[in-house]
Amino acid sequence: MASQRTGSLLNLRWSFPRYPHSKPIAEMLQQQWQTNLNVSPKPVLQEFNVWLQNMFTLEYSAVMEGGGWPDYLDPSGFLDWFANGSANSGTGYKDVTFDAMWSEANATVDPAERMRKLALCERHLLKAMPIIPVVHNLWRFLQKPFVRGMEANALDKHPFKYAWIDTNWRPQ
Numbered sequence: 001m002a003s004q005r006t007g008s009l010l011n012l013r014w015s016f017p018r019y020p021h022s023k024p025i026a027e028m029l030q031q032q033w034q035t036n037l038n039v040s041p042k043p044v045l046q047e048f049n050v051w052l053q054n055m056f057t058l059e060y061s062a063v064m065e066g067g068g069w070p071d072y073l074d075p076s077g078f079l080d081w082f083a084n085g086s087a088n089s090g091t092g093y094k095d096v097t098f099d100a101m102w103s104e105a106n107a108t109v110d111p112a113e114r115m116r117k118l119a120l121c122e123r124h125l126l127k128a129m130p131i132i133p134v135v136h137n138l139w140r141f142l143q144k145p146f147v148r149g150m151e152a153n154a155l156d157k158h159p160f161k162y163a164w165i166d167t168n169w170r171p172q
Contacts, residue, residue, distance in 0.1 A: 012041040016065040017051040025065065025135055055090035066090050066131070073154055075118040076106060082125055093130035145169060 014029060016022040026043040033039045041063060046054065054060050066089075070077020080086065083102045085094040101124060105117035143150055146169035149162040 012039055012062045013044050013060070014041040014063045014065070015044045015046055015051060015054065015060045017046055017048045019048070022065055029063075029134065056087050058090070058092045063132075064090065067135075069155065071155070075115070075122060076102075079118060079121050079125065082130065089130065091130040093128065095124075095128060098124050098128070145171075 012033075014026050016026045023043075023045070026045075030041050030043060033041055051064075055064055055066060068081075068088075079102055081089040082091070082093050082095075082098060084099050085092075098121060101117065101121045105114055105121055108114040108117055146166045148164050148166050150158050
């Protein structure tokens with residue numbers, strides 16, 4: 001059994017898109033997996049459209065970079081990527097138990113009870129590990145001190161319709 005596992009790990013491939021941040025991540029993973037797991041994944045650079053199509057059609061072997069964040073502040077914004085065999089996750093993950101738990105949680109009217117049930121969904125998903133969280137994006141930007149309405153928020157969304165110039169602002 002171990003030799004079968006070792007044999008499959010010898011052909012491990014890491015598919016990633018042609019993004020500026022992707023190559024350093026692939027190189028870091030290759031180095032870390034070699035050092036800690038004695039596995040050498042082969043980085044496979046792909047044009048964005050090819051990479052995207054391969055992810056959604058599950059035409060990749062072993063590991064593929066992916067990512068995203070929800071459009072609304074709710075755990076379901078992440079969890080629904082894995083429900084009912086959704087193609088949005090790019091993993092092919094299907095689990096009837098997870099689907100039932102997710103549907104029950106989203107049918108729950110009481111907000112606290114719904115969050116408790118969604119936490120159970122998350123725990124179930126993390127045990128299955130259809131994804132491996134590796135990197136958490138961090139967004140930085142410069143902002144003039146007199147620009148208002150562009151505060152940080154959990155989704156890192158900045159609708160300019162709420163931005164305004166404070167004409168009373170003066171340097172101190």
